[in-house]
Amino acid sequence: MQAYLVRRLMESALILLGITLVTFILLYLVPADPARQIAGRSATAETVQNIRDQLGLNDPFVVQYWNYLTALFQGDMGRSYLQRAEVSELIAARLPASLLLMVAAIVTELVFGLTIGIVAALRRNKPADHGLMIFSFVSISAPQFVIGILLLYVFAVKLGWFPIGGYGTFGHVVLPAVTLGFLGAGWYSRMMRSSMIDVLGQDFVRTARAKGLGKARIILRHVIPNSILPIIAMIGIDIGLFMSGIVVVESVFGWPGIGQLAWQAIQRVDIPVIMGVTMVSATAIVLGNLLADLVAPAIDPRIKTK
Amino acid sequence: MLTVRDLSVQVATPSGAKTVLDGLSFDLKRGETLCLAGESGSGKSMTALAIMGLLPEPMCRIAGGSVKLGDLELTTLGPRGYRDIRSVRVAMIFQEPMTSLNPLMTVQDQLAEVLLEHGACNRGEAPARALKLLQDVQLTEPERRLKQYPHELSGGMRQRVMIAMALACDPEVLIADEPTTALDVTVQAEILDLIRALQKDHGTAVLMITHDMGVVAEMADRVVILRHGQEVESAPVRDLFAAPQSDYARELLAAVPRLGTAPPRPEMEKGAPVLEVSDLSVRFDMRGGILNRVQARVHAVEQVSFTVRAGETLALVGESGCGKSTIGKALLGLVPWQGSISVLGQQTHGMGPGALKPVRRDIQMVFQDPGASLDARMTVGEQVAEPLVIHGLSSGSEMSDRTAELFRRVGLSPDMMQRYPHEFSGGQRQRINIARALSLSPKILVADESVSALDVSVQAQILELLQSLQDEDGLAFLFISHDMAVIEQVADRVMVMRLGQVVEEGVRDAVLHSPRHPYTRRLLSAVPVPDPTRPLPERQAGDASGTPVLPVGQSPEKLILRDLGAGHRAAV
Amino acid sequence: EVNADAPMGGTMTVTYKDDVATLDPAIGYDWQNWSMIKSLFDGLMGYEPGTTALRNELASDYAISEDGLTHTFSLKDGIKFHNGREIVAEDVKYSLERVTNPETRSPGAGFFGMIAGFDSWNAGEGEGLSGVKVIDDKTIEITLSRPDATFGHVMALNFASIVPKEAVEAAGEDFGRQPVGSGAFKLAEWAPGQRVVFERFADYHRANLPKLDQVTFEIGLEPTVALLRLQQGQADVPGDGIPPAQFLQVMNDPAQKDNVIEGGQLHTGYITLNTQMAPFDNVAVRKAVNMAINKDRIVKLINGRAVPANQPLPPSMPGYAEDYEGYAFDPAAAKEMLAEAGFADGFTTELYVMNVDPNPRIAQAIQQDLKEIGVTAEIRSLAQANVIAAGGEADQAPMIWSGGMAWIADFPDPSNFYGPILGCAGAVQGGWNWSWYCNEELDARAAEADAMTGAENADARIEAWKSIYLDVMADAPWVPVFNEQRFTLTSDKIAGDDSLFVDPVHIPVNYDYIYSKDAE
Amino acid sequence: MTMTAATDGQMTAGRGARSRRVIYELMTRPRSAFGMVIIILMVGAALLAPWIMPHDPFEQSFDGLSLAGAPLPPGADFPLGTDLLGRDLASRLILGTRTSLIIGILANGIAILLGAGVGITAGYFGGWIGAVLMRFTDLMMAFPALLLAIVLAAIFQPSLLIVALVIAMVNWVQMARVIYTETRSLAERDFITVQRALGAGHLRILFKHLLPHLLSSIVVFGTLGISTTVLLEATLSFLGVGVQPPMPSWGNIIFENQTYFTTAPWLVFFPGIAILLLALAFNLVGDALRDILDPTLKGRH
Numbered sequence A: 001m002q003a004y005l006v007r008r009l010m011e012s013a014l015i016l017l018g019i020t021l022v023t024f025i026l027l028y029l030v031p032a033d034p035a036r037q038i039a040g041r042s043a044t045a046e047t048v049q050n051i052r053d054q055l056g057l058n059d060p061f062v063v064q065y066w067n068y069l070t071a072l073f074q075g076d077m078g079r080s081y082l083q084r085a086e087v088s089e090l091i092a093a094r095l096p097a098s099l100l101l102m103v104a105a106i107v108t109e110l111v112f113g114l115t116i117g118i119v120a121a122l123r124r125n126k127p128a129d130h131g132l133m134i135f136s137f138v139s140i141s142a143p144q145f146v147i148g149i150l151l152l153y154v155f156a157v158k159l160g161w162f163p164i165g166g167y168g169t170f171g172h173v174v175l176p177a178v179t180l181g182f183l184g185a186g187w188y189s190r191m192m193r194s195s196m197i198d199v200l201g202q203d204f205v206r207t208a209r210a211k212g213l214g215k216a217r218i219i220l221r222h223v224i225p226n227s228i229l230p231i232i233a234m235i236g237i238d239i240g241l242f243m244s245g246i247v248v249v250e251s252v253f254g255w256p257g258i259g260q261l262a263w264q265a266i267q268r269v270d271i272p273v274i275m276g277v278t279m280v281s282a283t284a285i286v287l288g289n290l291l292a293d294l295v296a297p298a299i300d301p302r303i304k305t306k
Numbered sequence B: 001m002l003t004v005r006d007l008s009v010q011v012a013t014p015s016g017a018k019t020v021l022d023g024l025s026f027d028l029k030r031g032e033t034l035c036l037a038g039e040s041g042s043g044k045s046m047t048a049l050a051i052m053g054l055l056p057e058p059m060c061r062i063a064g065g066s067v068k069l070g071d072l073e074l075t076t077l078g079p080r081g082y083r084d085i086r087s088v089r090v091a092m093i094f095q096e097p098m099t100s101l102n103p104l105m106t107v108q109d110q111l112a113e114v115l116l117e118h119g120a121c122n123r124g125e126a127p128a129r130a131l132k133l134l135q136d137v138q139l140t141e142p143e144r145r146l147k148q149y150p151h152e153l154s155g156g157m158r159q160r161v162m163i164a165m166a167l168a169c170d171p172e173v174l175i176a177d178e179p180t181t182a183l184d185v186t187v188q189a190e191i192l193d194l195i196r197a198l199q200k201d202h203g204t205a206v207l208m209i210t211h212d213m214g215v216v217a218e219m220a221d222r223v224v225i226l227r228h229g230q231e232v233e234s235a236p237v238r239d240l241f242a243a244p245q246s247d248y249a250r251e252l253l254a255a256v257p258r259l260g261t262a263p264p265r266p267e268m269e270k271g272a273p274v275l276e277v278s279d280l281s282v283r284f285d286m287r288g289g290i291l292n293r294v295q296a297r298v299h300a301v302e303q304v305s306f307t308v309r310a311g312e313t314l315a316l317v318g319e320s321g322c323g324k325s326t327i328g329k330a331l332l333g334l335v336p337w338q339g340s341i342s343v344l345g346q347q348t349h350g351m352g353p354g355a356l357k358p359v360r361r362d363i364q365m366v367f368q369d370p371g372a373s374l375d376a377r378m379t380v381g382e383q384v385a386e387p388l389v390i391h392g393l394s395s396g397s398e399m400s401d402r403t404a405e406l407f408r409r410v411g412l413s414p415d416m417m418q419r420y421p422h423e424f425s426g427g428q429r430q431r432i433n434i435a436r437a438l439s440l441s442p443k444i445l446v447a448d449e450s451v452s453a454l455d456v457s458v459q460a461q462i463l464e465l466l467q468s469l470q471d472e473d474g475l476a477f478l479f480i481s482h483d484m485a486v487i488e489q490v491a492d493r494v495m496v497m498r499l500g501q502v503v504e505e506g507v508r509d510a511v512l513h514s515p516r517h518p519y520t521r522r523l524l525s526a527v528p529v530p531d532p533t534r535p536l537p538e539r540q541a542g543d544a545s546g547t548p549v550l551p552v553g554q555s556p557e558k559l560i561l562r563d564l565g566a567g568h569r570a571a572v
Numbered sequence C: 001e002v003n004a005d006a007p008m009g010g011t012m013t014v015t016y017k018d019d020v021a022t023l024d025p026a027i028g029y030d031w032q033n034w035s036m037i038k039s040l041f042d043g044l045m046g047y048e049p050g051t052t053a054l055r056n057e058l059a060s061d062y063a064i065s066e067d068g069l070t071h072t073f074s075l076k077d078g079i080k081f082h083n084g085r086e087i088v089a090e091d092v093k094y095s096l097e098r099v100t101n102p103e104t105r106s107p108g109a110g111f112f113g114m115i116a117g118f119d120s121w122n123a124g125e126g127e128g129l130s131g132v133k134v135i136d137d138k139t140i141e142i143t144l145s146r147p148d149a150t151f152g153h154v155m156a157l158n159f160a161s162i163v164p165k166e167a168v169e170a171a172g173e174d175f176g177r178q179p180v181g182s183g184a185f186k187l188a189e190w191a192p193g194q195r196v197v198f199e200r201f202a203d204y205h206r207a208n209l210p211k212l213d214q215v216t217f218e219i220g221l222e223p224t225v226a227l228l229r230l231q232q233g234q235a236d237v238p239g240d241g242i243p244p245a246q247f248l249q250v251m252n253d254p255a256q257k258d259n260v261i262e263g264g265q266l267h268t269g270y271i272t273l274n275t276q277m278a279p280f281d282n283v284a285v286r287k288a289v290n291m292a293i294n295k296d297r298i299v300k301l302i303n304g305r306a307v308p309a310n311q312p313l314p315p316s317m318p319g320y321a322e323d324y325e326g327y328a329f330d331p332a333a334a335k336e337m338l339a340e341a342g343f344a345d346g347f348t349t350e351l352y353v354m355n356v357d358p359n360p361r362i363a364q365a366i367q368q369d370l371k372e373i374g375v376t377a378e379i380r381s382l383a384q385a386n387v388i389a390a391g392g393e394a395d396q397a398p399m400i401w402s403g404g405m406a407w408i409a410d411f412p413d414p415s416n417f418y419g420p421i422l423g424c425a426g427a428v429q430g431g432w433n434w435s436w437y438c439n440e441e442l443d444a445r446a447a448e449a450d451a452m453t454g455a456e457n458a459d460a461r462i463e464a465w466k467s468i469y470l471d472v473m474a475d476a477p478w479v480p481v482f483n484e485q486r487f488t489l490t491s492d493k494i495a496g497d498d499s500l501f502v503d504p505v506h507i508p509v510n511y512d513y514i515y516s517k518d519a520e
Numbered sequence D: 001m002t003m004t005a006a007t008d009g010q011m012t013a014g015r016g017a018r019s020r021r022v023i024y025e026l027m028t029r030p031r032s033a034f035g036m037v038i039i040i041l042m043v044g045a046a047l048l049a050p051w052i053m054p055h056d057p058f059e060q061s062f063d064g065l066s067l068a069g070a071p072l073p074p075g076a077d078f079p080l081g082t083d084l085l086g087r088d089l090a091s092r093l094i095l096g097t098r099t100s101l102i103i104g105i106l107a108n109g110i111a112i113l114l115g116a117g118v119g120i121t122a123g124y125f126g127g128w129i130g131a132v133l134m135r136f137t138d139l140m141m142a143f144p145a146l147l148l149a150i151v152l153a154a155i156f157q158p159s160l161l162i163v164a165l166v167i168a169m170v171n172w173v174q175m176a177r178v179i180y181t182e183t184r185s186l187a188e189r190d191f192i193t194v195q196r197a198l199g200a201g202h203l204r205i206l207f208k209h210l211l212p213h214l215l216s217s218i219v220v221f222g223t224l225g226i227s228t229t230v231l232l233e234a235t236l237s238f239l240g241v242g243v244q245p246p247m248p249s250w251g252n253i254i255f256e257n258q259t260y261f262t263t264a265p266w267l268v269f270f271p272g273i274a275i276l277l278l279a280l281a282f283n284l285v286g287d288a289l290r291d292i293l294d295p296t297l298k299g300r301h
């Protein structure tokens, strides 16, 4: 177990290294010149050249990458080209919000998705199943922006139950989490339905019925735990996704997460920030997957972490 | 107590409803054991499921008749009503213990659940009650078992857990569907004793489904014989054995192999050795710790040597988990092994899958679990034909003719070829597996418990088939079985194993008639005798000591086989 | 006119979509932090609120020598930084040297090129700007290397703000997060991605200012949502303006329409035609394209939030040629002209555009107009950085629609529309002169015009610039399309002269002079 | 050799008969028939677009905007209304079917093939092959796709193929992980061991025995992926990788107009419905296919 953990952590470190390299290459290939972005439109050619020199952008790729790596290993992610602040501080300031929203969104999508999936599987091919299927597909096909604004309009503006965007209290997190959860719920409900249908046909479910157990108990103790395994793999994926890929929801709800930071940095070729954010989300993904792989044997004792 | 009248069950097939149980009636009284015996696929399991209200919806349904428990009509009961009687009044042990337990819950949880659900005890008492139940079913190390998961238990242990679960609430009726099919005779005997003892203590009525006439004779008060979904005879057990009324029952009883009555094996000239195994060992590593080092090994097979000649049958017997199946798998290169195996003179050590392919044409295996060995998504016809396709041996109409012929030979109708595995009974699936293994016309066949789920008439038919193959083509068998009577019929030589090692070996008569090793003796004494008049024998107490799991670096003490003359050797 | 007696007190909330990058006056160059920095910092010069008229800010007096080279500023008495220290002339020198120091990497350094000693100091040599001299605690003298009429405006730029050395050195690179200036407000709170709060600076050098106790900037809000907030009374000014999608809705709602304030902007939206790429190296083709664009329709597309343009300068800029007709919309004539130039069958080209609404829409309208005269323009809609990069290559982008990246003047002077975007200096790799138009004669005239210092020359100078832009139009390197109008919405809670809400230099509103109705 | 060839021919014939049966079943079940009809209609719309579009999809018609410059709601002239440039939405949706079908089917298809392929391979072979493949999957999952899009946009001419590739590259990973988990448990089952004992090759085991058992997960992912990829196409095109204006796709119609959905809801609603229908149609067919291929569900009373 520990050995597995140690090996996986080492592999993860390698993956992260790979990600730094890939991202660095991409940034090197981006035609936009970061020095130009810093210099602004009134700058003279000398000013631009001076900025390039100072940031080491004239160095060969290998040197630039090496410098970045050595600094990174000393815990220095560099300073934002445009904001001039420490990248680590910029990210740290936004991390709690991202984590909070991630957890809330995952909880929401699981609650909705699993409930819908379970009900659909139990009512397979009945009207309820069809209704829920359409709901799932609506949720997957609906643009997040539209869902977000609709929710805001109904629950914040019209009903006044929640604040109109922002960050701070429990009330603030509800709508963004629901918006994200709405999309995820579509995925989870379909996966759960499919996996439950498989499990429902297995012998041990028959045994459970033969024991005279109540339906609720059979579902909760026997069917759900056996169907949840593929879901776990999905949660690992979502952890990474929600750490950086939710610009739209963040901006609709004014949520101070990492997504907006990343988006703005990409638009303006703020290399240290892009690198930093990529590292953070890559770490989240890698850890999320690791977590999923560690949780799997805890749920299914047959899976050995070899 | 349990009254079944005119019970009919239909299953849905693509061509419409098919009646698999037709107008069955019987009564089961308190404290009585009724055996449902009969052909494989005759609807025995369907009967049990119909009574429990567990027919797989919506494919199967009760088409007519009534099932009454006391005054309560069960066929019209809603889910709520069934819940109240299951476990509390009627409990069931299923045919396949492997898949009938929830893999994600500990034994304790699965036991406590029944108790709590029916209010047999409160939460605090549940662990103690669960432990008591395991002790009742005489499971070794019950405290430890409570914390284990089903996959950590052997087949016999799981079956005991199933029984404990079924008995948790003291049901009035216990339905046991082939409760011992998967188990070796010593365990079978223990479990049968157990059911009998519990029945005595609690006055439970038992509906026992089995095809083993020995078990019938030992257990039943009355017997109902089924064939093609219909009752052919119903009689008290002694009457049935003494004077069967119907042709089928007569046939059935005539086909029952009785230990000690087998004719001598045909004396034939010894063929060339086709399979030579020496010092075969299979060990499974158990890893753990910080550096993922191997901490212990399962010594599944330890330095086993034997030779099988063309046209010869070597029988392998031994307790559950002693490594029988593992030997078979090693021969086909499915588990890593050490030692030497040569098939038709060709050494297979170190061969990759490519090199093994032609070898696998010559040596085939029928796997132990017939259900799990079939791909649920492919028609059985395709699966039987598949080896021919893989080895490019046949095609087109020739292939379908050959497949149809194989079906006929194992006693299945060729029009079943279009069906899928779940549409077959346990015994039918076993025959499909045999047909598949035979399709390549191998020179050596490893048959792992291949007739255990078959009723005696079909079993006789299959054994005859195997015999004729041996006579015609000089096929060699490694025959793994726990049924001593069957072994006596088919084996030329017998090898008895325990904890991965051979404890006794020799020609059939020597081993079966003058066993020398205590384990062999115990095995033989456990064989149920198909004679209801015979008093139950004193069983010899088991010796549960020893384990195949040893720390790294430690090997089990090698048993020295003493030569007792005429090739009969035993570790005594 | 600005109401000097407006009541003091109360608060205001302004919303923005983008995060505030920095509040360091030497670095901030986004239109969003531009006005924030104006309220936190002061320079020697400033503007009359709501106008483009220069006034002394921290300077009590500003004298220019005869030759226009020596500029002497006297500091007001008792002016203090937010940290309580009094501002002295040494701070001015420090601030100017900081912004021009190559290590500061200020995007504004180039504005100070006229100060003597700039070239060597900015190249990393020498000890500071030799042209900046501290005469005494209250007096500073700045010597220029060439006369420059725009110097007053340059000294009013954010980049010329006065900063306290000790605070800059204490904060280091983080000065942008811990700004200390002498403006009407000081920074009270900064929660990244959420909120920036300014509060009144009690020792501000102008009496009775600022009017508000506190200004809160809510950051990271989608404009649509910002509007919802405003409508719910939770915000007072949508910093990003009325979102295009809701513009008509707001204008059609009588209650809200009253709160809309419209004003001009020093902005021109144009299409650049790459004069070094065929076929736009042919002036006839460029003129034909100029005549092909239906500007009225484009203005309609954006719901009339602009006025059609026919020359580089916007109407509110001095030097705008009222009487110039430009190239009238006439597809038939354009087609003819193309035919004469040898393109009877038209040609295929590419139109680059930044991918943010409404720019791709405008590009499609342009595309349709060009199709009328037989020109097939394939649209390449890209992220801003990609378009800018393409424009900076001599042979990559034949046409660029400038929307979203277009020129907004740094200061209200006609010269500001020339150098980087139309002059030879900008027509270099990585430059902003995307039409790669380089007319050395015009460059020389531009230099001449900027050397015309002194109030007496002001009119002549404006005329000179006017003729330069008209001559540019004769070569037609651009298609000027429209000048954007600003539309701001305010809540009922705040008030102030209309001009404050569309302040040409203090965008979107002049925080210092707006007052709260609650305070009345 | 000849024998093998003959065998294959035989198998194909058998397969042909089976696929005919499957199609017959799909067309006779009401829900899957509905799905099939929608798919056929959409494919038809894509192929016949030039002939069935009521207006020129590119024409920025003068009557297409109100005086104030607002798009027109659905009405007699423009059945589904007009867009912000005064173009006929119905025609644009019909033309957009082409792009969106290619993305929803091609890109998504590649993603599924890749994901399923990697997942099955890693799960079946396990060991170092599995570890390498799964870590590679992790790597791809953490890959900054937006950045890649921006780089590609600058390097290449925009094309649908590149979008399809980027989408496939981004989307296969989830699939791979889920399939991997399932394969890992399937590979341990007896019927796979039997296949090895029979001498079956890896390919045969993978495709004939493992794949059918994974079908339900693949169907779920495949159909869900349709909406996601059609929407993702818009994001990528926005960054300049894919179709450029004025070429319509369902995704970019939504994307361009989503901020207008309170004032011009039809601009979001209709393309949204189109995406929903496409995904739903594939789901209905996929579900039915799964049921048809699941032998335990066959039969009637």
Ligand SMILES: Nc1ncnc2c1ncn2[C@@H]1O[C@H](COP(=O)(O)OP(=O)(O)OP(=O)(O)O)[C@@H](O)[C@H]1O
Residues within 6 Å of the ligand: B011, B012, B013, B020, B039, B040, B041, B042, B043, B044, B045, B046, B047, B059, B211, B422, B423, B424, B425, B426, B427, B428, B453
């Ligand atoms: N889903 C199905 N579709 C078609 N036939 C089925 C289906 N399920 C079961 N059958 C048939 O029903 C019959 C009765 O099956 P059942 O399982 O009751 O047999 P059994 O008597 O228990 O046999 P065994 O001793 O081999 O277990 C068999 O012939 C089997 O082929």
Ligand SMILES: Nc1ncnc2c1ncn2[C@@H]1O[C@H](COP(=O)(O)OP(=O)(O)OP(=O)(O)O)[C@@H](O)[C@H]1O
Residues within 6 Å of the ligand: B154, B155, B184, B284, B298, B299, B300, B318, B319, B320, B321, B322, B323, B324, B325, B326, B327, B368, B548
């Ligand atoms: N893959 C494996 N990994 C670890 N241990 C194994 C593995 N396969 C078998 N074993 C162990 O090897 C031993 C022999 O198993 P095997 O299946 O050969 O028993 P068997 O004699 O066939 O028993 P039965 O009669 O119950 O079928 C058992 O203790 C079993 O737990």
Ligand SMILES: [Mg+2]
Residues within 6 Å of the ligand: B044, B045, B046, B095, B177, B425, B426
């Ligand atoms: Mg049965």
Ligand SMILES: [Mg+2]
Residues within 6 Å of the ligand: B324, B325, B326, B368, B448
């Ligand atoms: Mg075995």
